[in-house]
Amino acid sequence: MKIGxxxxxxxxxxxxxxxxxxxxEFLFVHTKLDLEEISKLIIxxxxxxxxxKLLKKFEMWEEIQLKIKNEELKIMGTCAGxxxxxxxxxxxxxxxxxxxxxxxSFSTILNSEKFxxxxxxxxxxxxxxxxxxxxxxxxxxQKDPVLLRDGNFLGASFHPEISGDPRVHxxxxxxx
Amino acid sequence: xxxxxxxxxxxxxxxxxxxxxxxxxxxxxxxAKLAEAAGAVAVMALERIPSLIRRxxxxxxxxxxxxxxxxxKAVTIPVMAxxxxxxxxxxxxxxxxxxDFIDESEVLTPADEEAHISxxxxxxxxxxxxxxxxxxxxxxxxxxxxxxxxxxxxxxNIVEAVRHWKKIQRExxxxxxxxxxxxxxxxxxxxxxxxxxxxxxxxxxxxxxAGGIATPADAAMMMQLGAEGVFVGSGIFTSENPEKMASAxxxxxxxxxxxxxxxxxxxxxxxxxxGEEISQLETKFAER
Numbered sequence: 001m002k003i004g005x006x007x008x009x010x011x012x013x014x015x016x017x018x019x020x021x022x023x024x025e026f027l028f029v030h031t032k033l034d035l036e037e038i039s040k041l042i043i044x045x046x047x048x049x050x051x052x053k054l055l056k057k058f059e060m061w062e063e064i065q066l067k068i069k070n071e072e073l074k075i076m077g078t079c080a081g082x083x084x085x086x087x088x089x090x091x092x093x094x095x096x097x098x099x100x101x102x103x104x105s106f107s108t109i110l111n112s113e114k115f116x117x118x119x120x121x122x123x124x125x126x127x128x129x130x131x132x133x134x135x136x137x138x139x140x141x142q143k144d145p146v147l148l149r150d151g152n153f154l155g156a157s158f159h160p161e162i163s164g165d166p167r168v169h170x171x172x173x174x175x176x
Numbered sequence: 177x178x179x180x181x182x183x184x185x186x187x188x189x190x191x192x193x194x195x196x197x198x199x200x201x202x203x204x205x206x207x208a209k210l211a212e213a214a215g216a217v218a219v220m221a222l223e224r225i226p227s228l229i230r231r232x233x234x235x236x237x238x239x240x241x242x243x244x245x246x247x248x249k250a251v252t253i254p255v256m257a258x259x260x261x262x263x264x265x266x267x268x269x270x271x272x273x274x275x276d277f278i279d280e281s282e283v284l285t286p287a288d289e290e291a292h293i294s295x296x297x298x299x300x301x302x303x304x305x306x307x308x309x310x311x312x313x314x315x316x317x318x319x320x321x322x323x324x325x326x327x328x329x330x331x332x333n334i335v336e337a338v339r340h341w342k343k344i345q346r347e348x349x350x351x352x353x354x355x356x357x358x359x360x361x362x363x364x365x366x367x368x369x370x371x372x373x374x375x376x377x378x379x380x381x382x383x384x385x386a387g388g389i390a391t392p393a394d395a396a397m398m399m400q401l402g403a404e405g406v407f408v409g410s411g412i413f414t415s416e417n418p419e420k421m422a423s424a425x426x427x428x429x430x431x432x433x434x435x436x437x438x439x440x441x442x443x444x445x446x447x448x449x450x451g452e453e454i455s456q457l458e459t460k461f462a463e464r
Contacts, residue, residue: 046196
């Protein structure tokens with residue numbers, strides 16, 4: 001089974017560059033059929049409303065839900081992808097653009113024991129809220145959790161695919 | 177803690193999030209909602225779509241802030257708005273309104289024939305139009321975080337967008353170690369920038385196509401030619417069924433290599449916008 005990168009819209013090419021850097025084979029996921037070949041899916045940054053609409057239109061939404069239910073699919077979502085993780089059952093909620101419009105976009109070193117000195121790039125970033133206590137918080141910015149793991153879901157409100165640091169991707173590949 | 181804001185990485189990063197998507201011109205909150213529901217990745221707020229500017233004539237300026245704010249309230253996707261070429265105060269106003277992206281656009285009446293806006297001075301990212309590699313690189317030197325072809329807006333005729341896109345690609349492929357210096361002089365940009373384009377074989381920012389896209393097939397054709405996304409101006413809200421047309425263009429853009437899906441989404445859309453022959457136009461926006 002392969003790693004898939006959802007390639008409907010958004011920063012899928014940037015995720016692909018990181019996987020190339022790590023030396024991992026992957027598949028761009030365009031259709032329902034592509035989903036049959038993968039056991040892990042990266043949902044990139046982009047526009048979550050657009051991604052949700054297209055996944056439903058192309059009958060991929062139900063397929064992903066089914067694979068998650070059968071524990072056949074693990075998902076890493078960045079920004080818009082983390083919003084979709086919540087819709088697929090990850091136990092956190094999201095305030096869309098909770099960090100503000102484009103002028104409030106920022107980058108900074110995250111507070112994380114697991115990923116020391118990791119630079120987070122936040123673009124019109126969502127803010128996690130109502131996080132279930134069972135969810136593991138892997139990184140914070142000030143008081144805000146920004147990298148979460150809930151079982152088979154890994155969600156980041158920032159863009160590890162933009163800063164180019166492969167450690168979060170490596171974690172998803174090795175520990176999930 | 178060191179927090180960085182308004183860097184080029186953050187500006188061009190927003191453009192990267194829009195890739196593979198459709199940005200739609202909208203004139204009010206209802207249209208903005210329709211665009212968002214259809215799957216647009218962003219909306220361009222403007223009082224008159226290009227075909228109406230073309231029809232009405234007169235000076236076309238930046239839109240009323242009240243209208244832009246209403247649109248901003250209506251959607252969660254990024255909101256872009258246009259300013260006149262060179263009109264840095266209109267850009268300051270858009271920044272104060274906290275939109276997400278500024279389009280320094282030839283569709284509006286130019287305010288300065290000598291200089292474009294010095295875009296590096298702004299916190300917000302800019303997208304600018306280009307007909308050729310020289311124009312694209314000058315805009316990037318000025319700080320543009322995204323480039324789009326000019327095409328010929330408001331015509332529903334794709335021919336100029338195709339011409340501009342192909343020209344930019346051809347000019348990139350013609351760069352060589354021998355002509356870097358002469359090209360940088362010809363384009364009036366630093367040789368380092370031209371050298372980077374030659375090495376990467378592409379522009380250093382996300383590049384969309386704009387100007388004349390009126391059907392799902394138009395959008396898919398530009399994507400097959402290598403565009404990273406499309407702007408649709410007049411093509412949606414001058415068509416017979418905007419809701420269907422908007423959704424169809426979004427699906428076509430994301431499945432541009434799948435003729436079966438393209439056939440499917442193109443069926444039963446009603447009449448597309450009425451097109452114009454480029455040779456019959458009174459004003460060519462692209463020449464601005």
